[in-house]
Each structure stands twice: as C-alpha cells, then as structure tokens.
Amino acid sequence: MVAETWSKQVQTSSLTFDDQGTELKRRRQRALEQFEQHRFPGRKHEEWRYTPLSRLAAGPCAPLLESSQEIPFCPDLPGDMLAKVVIVNGEFRADLSDLSRLPSAIRVQSLAQLRHSDPDQLASLLDLYWTQDSHPFHDLSDALLDDGVHIEVVEEGAKIDAPIHILHVLDGQARAGSAHVTGLIQLAAGAQLQLVEEIRSVGEVLGNLRWGVGLDPRSILKRVRAFRPECASIYHGTRVVQQQDSRFEDLFCSSGGELIRNELHVSHEGTGCHCDLLGAYAGRGKNHLDHHTTIDHKVEDCTSKEIYRGVLSDQARGVFSGMIHVHPDAQRTDAKQSNDTILLSEGAEADTRPRLEIYADDVKCTHGATIGALDEDAIFYLRSRGVSPDEARKILVRAFTSVVFHGLEDRQLSDFIADEIQQSIDPQGTDHE
Amino acid sequence: MSGKKENSMLEIHGLCASVEGTEILRGIDLEVKAGEVHAIMGPNGSGKSTLANVLAGREEYLVDAGTVQYNGIDLLELSAEERACEGIFLAFQYPVSIPGISNAYFLRSALNAIRRYREESEIDAVDFLELVRSRMDLVGMDEKLLHRSVNDGFSGGEKKRNEILQMAVLDPTLAILDETDSGLDIDALRIVAEGVNKLRKQERAIIVVTHYQRLLDYIVPDQVHVLSEGKIVRSGDKSLALELEKEGYSWLQADDARAGNNA
16 A cells, blocks of 8 residues: 555656656656566565565655755765765755866766756666666666766876765655665776765655766776765665776765665676775664675676674664675686674674675685674773773774774774764663673 | 781682682682782682682672772772772783774773773873883883784784783783783793883782792792682792792692591
C-alpha cells in the first residue's frame, strides 16, 4: 500500500519534466516502469537481504524539488577548500556555491544546465555508469532526474591541489520527502583531483545520491565522504570506471544515520589500476549502516585495498558485503579486503560477508573479518595509568578507527572526522560488562 | 613486620585474594616505607603477580580479606585509575599493545588524566614533548618509539623499557615492577635496571616482583620477601636473594610439607 504511494508520487513527479522525444525521456520512462514493477525489494532479494527497505517504503516520498533559501546550519568542515558546491535537496545552488577560484582546467556545472542544453549527451553520459538493470535507487534517480553536478577536469595532466567541497543539504524542515541527486565526475588523462563530500540533514528526508566517475589513464581521484546525517536515510552509490594506471582513493566516514546504504562499484578496465576503499562508521540507537562494495578486476596487474571498520552501540546494526571479482584475464591481481567491527553493547549487531569470485589463477587475494568487543586488557592498561574507563574506551575506539584514516594527509580533516565518529558513540548508551 | 608505623607508605595486613574462586593470596603482611626497594620473590604460582595486580586494582582479582593502607588511605576502596592518580604505578609483566594510538598520545592522555585528578592544568604538546625527551634519555629509548603505536611490534626489551619510560614520565610514589626482567637478555636487563635505579629516590618506594635473583644484582633491594602459596614465608635483606639463587625454591616445599604435617 505504502509502496503504491511511492509509485504514484514518483509517476506524477516524473511527468512534470518536459524532455519529450529525447533519450533522457526514454531513460526516464524505462526507469519508471522498472520501479513500478519492482519497487523496494524485500529481504528475499539477495542484494538487499540485510537492508530493511521497508522502512523507506513507509517513509515520506514526495520529491523535495524546490529547495529552501538558506542552509539550516553553519558549515564547519575544517581545511582550505578550492571551491564549494552546495546542493540543497538535489538542487545545485549557484547562489550558495563558490566557484570563483576554480582554474580553467576544471569545469563545474549543474546537471540541470546540461539536461536543458543537451539531454541526449546527458543520457549517453549516464549510460557509461548505469545500465538499465533494475535498481530501486538508480531507477528513482533516472525517473526523477532533475539536477546534480557535473565535474570535469578537462586539461590533461592538470593537478588540482586543494579539494573541492561538495555539501549536500537534505532539508526536510518544511515537509518530509525525498531528494535525488546525480553527480558525474570525469578526469582527463594524468589529471588529479580531490573531493570532500559532506552530507548533512535536518528533518525527515530520504537522500538518494549517485555518482558516476570516469578516470582516464594515469588520473587520480581522491575522495573523502563525511556523512553527518543526523536523522536522514541515505542511499549513496558510486560507479567508478578506471582506465589504465589510474587511481581511485575513497574514504567513507559516517557518524550515525537512520538507514545508510553505501554502494561502491569499481571497475578496472585498464591495466595497472589501483583503488583504495576505506571506511569508518559509528552507529547508535537503531542506526542501520550498510556497505555494499564490488571491485571488478577485469584486466591484469591491478590492485585494490579495502578496509572498513565499524563501531556499533545500542541496537545499531552494521552490514558489510564486499565482492571482489577477478575476471579470467586479470592475472597478477592483488586484492586485499578487511572488515572489522567492534560491538559496544549486547544489542548491537554486525553482519559481514566477504565475497570472492576468482577466475584467474595467478592472483593474490586476502580477506579477513572480525567482530568483537573492546580489548579489556587494553582498557585496564589505560586505567592503570590514570585514565577513566570512559576515556579509555574513547581512546580505544579512536585507535580502532584511526587505522582507516592513516593515509589521509589532511590532519585537520582526519581529526575532525575522528571526533565526529567519537561523538556518535554515546558512552552512556552503551552497556559494558 | 611490626615496627615504627609513622612513615610507612604501604601497609598490607592479612590480605587474601582469589581469582575465579581460586584462593591465591592467603594472608599477606607487608610494610613498605618511602625510599625503600622491596623485592618479592617466589616460585611460579606463588601469587607474586596477583599481589602486584591486586595493588594496582585489577578487578578480576577479588579481595576476600585484609586491609591495604597507602599513605593513610584505604587503597582497596579506590578504582584502578584512582590508584594511578594517587601515585601507584604497575609496570606490566606483559605490556598491552594498542595499534592506532601513538606512544606519545597514550602517555599524554595518562599524564593529563593524573593532572586533572590533582587539579593541575593539563600539559601542552610542547612541554610534554620536552618532558618525554628528557625521560627517554634516562631509559635510553629511541625517540622513534614515541610516534609508533603503543607497544605494537615492539621487541620484548622495547616493551619493558617503555614501561619504565611511562614510570619516569608519570612519576609515581609507589612503583610495582611485575617481572620486568622476564623475556630480557642480559643487555636489555641492564638497561632497564639502570633506568629504574635512576628513578630511585627518597620519596618513592619500589616493589620489584621477580622470579630470578639476577635482576637484583642491578636493582639492589633493601628487603627481600619470599612468597609461597600465597604467603610471605621469609623476609630478609639482599642476602636472602643470593641464598635462593643457590638453593632454588625447593626448600620451600620442604617447609610447606612440615607446616602441613603440623596443621
């Protein structure tokens, strides 16, 4: 019944776009039909087994297409940023963004702009990353495609030193609803770019965000994602297509979130590619934090490193499902994966599923998963030096997650994120033995 | 064990303790004065480490009877962290490694926790580094270890030296060294012992728990106590340790057998 409300709502909203006769419209139509047919998959669907999408089906769905005039909080992320892109409820807000210092090597424009000027080109860009396979969130994104951002480093070899800050504001204060954002990133050969993506929310909102990332040979994209969603539910999906000798580094950090589904799909299309997928997350209350990653090693001599670490208290639940797919031609692949979780209370739960499919014979693939409590000996060690049990636990949580931030050069940013994660673990709310 | 009580730092009377229902300490009496070094010796399983851990406040060890006065306060009423803040320091037999936290961060957190307890202002990063560097010289420790994770990947000698560095920085009133000599070769042992000797002072008492006499060649004790089956069965000066070295602990069993027959 509730899902029907979604269907109707999405259909009504989708029809308001006047892109008749374009490829985009056809994409929109197909996505609409697919969503109509499958809606939010239940627990029986393998890919969604651990994700309670029923929570969303019952939640508010009306797309929040018009956005509020002001950001409902003060941005406080530290560090010097080259530019700021502000997207409120899916709408690229030129008035709140600051692109004045961008060098000519890089182009940043709103997706709505591209949608109006060249809908067919936009459709062909979308085709690069999202097939027409049914996926509830991608279908919603296609059906409701309105705005977002298109970032292109067009000059070969351009090295952009300072990061671009992308701030997503999900504002459900006026009314509850959903926001849909599509982002596209393309790096020319040898180009380097850093992004810091932040998500913040007020009120009850479902944020549906997806990114398509194309990395030309030898290019490097470093991305930090800081989710500080308070009460929102978020789908965040990224599809990365890497060409020869390119590098993708992703650091995901999340403090809290009602329901977060973090999906990453990295495809190594050229030899010598590397990707780092790092994640640190903390959940409390009834937070549900779900990480779903796939690395497709399609060709030879590519490497990947994946470390996800979670700290869960109260009744929070963490899910990690990590697929490493080594195709027959991907000889000398070196893939490392680990997922470790600390449970701070008896009610917290973690599910971890490393999945390896290896069809080449000369490969190195390692994976490991642990779920445990904080080390009592380490707590006593700290206490015997004068540190209170609460502070000892905080120090140990910090130690546990810091392994993930190890490579992050910006100390200010990594300290900030560590503090955020720390704060989202309520020391009063955990029961210690 | 009786005598002048006015300047005893630590007074233990009739201390009994158990772990998981097994009685380990069966009536310990011990007095330690400021400025003294006491050695606690004894065979494996005699309760040496238990005594050290009970004094440090480890909760797995249950105190069943007895009293412990430390500088006039009831030590058993205090939590482990309160004891540390009151100036008690336990050098661990097996120092714990904590990947992800640097030695410097660990030490500074500890020092500031103690300073807050004493209502002193926290030490800033610059002053702290200066303090640590001066203490590292004392124990002959490489500054690189300061920035490595706590005891993570440290050799046995580095771990024990790190314990002594912590002692040097935290400046305790009563230091308890639990088998600080175990797992050390003779060079490492000498370096660690020299560090401890430099930390001997009039206001500080040190309890050295050890299985072997050789540590006491370097850290010369004022008194030696022999622990057997949870009791101090003999006390004496440093010559007692030498005697033990010669005869081993077998005479204890003979004594115990006799005690058993008498009972």
